[in-house]
Amino acid sequence: GENVEQHPSTLSVQEGDSAVIKCTYSDSASNYFPWYKQELGKGPQLIIDIRSNVGEKKDQRIAVTLNKTAKHFSLHITETQPEDSAVYFCAAYNNNDMRFGAGTRLTVKP
Amino acid sequence: SQTIHQWPATLVQPVGSPLSLECTVEGTSNPNLYWYRQAAGRGLQLLFYSVGIGQISSEVPQNLSASRPQDRQFILSSKKLLLSDSGFYLCAFSTGGAGQPQHFGDGTRLSIL
Numbered sequence: 001g002e003n004v005e006q007h008p009s010t011l012s013v014q015e016g017d018s019a020v021i022k023c024t025y026s027d028s029a030s031n032y033f034p035w036y037k038q039e040l041g042k043g044p045q046l047i048i049d050i051r052s053n054v055g056e057k058k059d060q061r062i063a064v065t066l067n068k069t070a071k072h073f074s075l076h077i078t079e080t081q082p083e084d085s086a087v088y089f090c091a092a093y094n095n096n097d098m099r100f101g102a103g104t105r106l107t108v109k110p
Numbered sequence: 111s112q113t114i115h116q117w118p119a120t121l122v123q124p125v126g127s128p129l130s131l132e133c134t135v136e137g138t139s140n141p142n143l144y145w146y147r148q149a150a151g152r153g154l155q156l157l158f159y160s161v162g163i164g165q166i167s168s169e170v171p172q173n174l175s176a177s178r179p180q181d182r183q184f185i186l187s188s189k190k191l192l193l194s195d196s197g198f199y200l201c202a203f204s205t206g207g208a209g210q211p212q213h214f215g216d217g218t219r220l221s222i223l
Contacts, residue, residue, distance in 0.1 A: 034212075036214075041219075043202075044154070102152060
């Protein structure tokens with residue numbers, strides 16, 4: 001089955017800096033890669049996603065890149081703000097099977 | 111709009127007691143439904159998923175069971191809770207077939223004493 005690894009487990013950046021979170025997956029048939037943001041005491045919220053026929057997708061300060069050959073994808077947050085502080089999860093989907101990374105705790109220091 | 115509701119938000123139960131967590135979805139029909147458990151500081155472990163009424167697939171052997179008595183209702187149950195059942199339980203749904211995002215409820219924090 002699919003195995004998703006996520007790094008780093010914790011990330012601390014200064015407000016205004018960029019943050020990058022990386023994930024690798026094992027199943028080359030995986031074709032959909034969402035990213036979720038989870039705030040304390042809440043469920044994960046979808047923030048951006050990318051499909052295997054696309055290499056990059058951007059939504060304001062958030063972007064995701066996908067390298068199918070290397071089987072890795074990354075989340076990029078630019079101009080970070082304190083409200084970006086949360087736990088971020090990547091996931092890889094194949095054949096009704098969604099596998100999540102272990103999460104990255106992002107802290108943005110004002 | 112499509113929404114998902116989970117309750118209760120928090121629950122404290124003694125070991126050996128039964129459990130029933132409920133999840134309902136509004137604004138869509140025939141969703142795929144999921145139950146996850148999230149251990150502290152860990153990722154999401156899929157427990158059950160359902161593609162239709164009465165259709166339940168279990169991902170891991172455990173002390174829990176799931177049922178889907180109505181199209182948009184998903185219930186997580188146990189007859190006798192164990193200490194190891196403590197955790198944060200999340201319900202999610204997806205629509206539109208394969209490869210669609212899952213949308214999560216706000217979870218239930220379950221503590222077993």
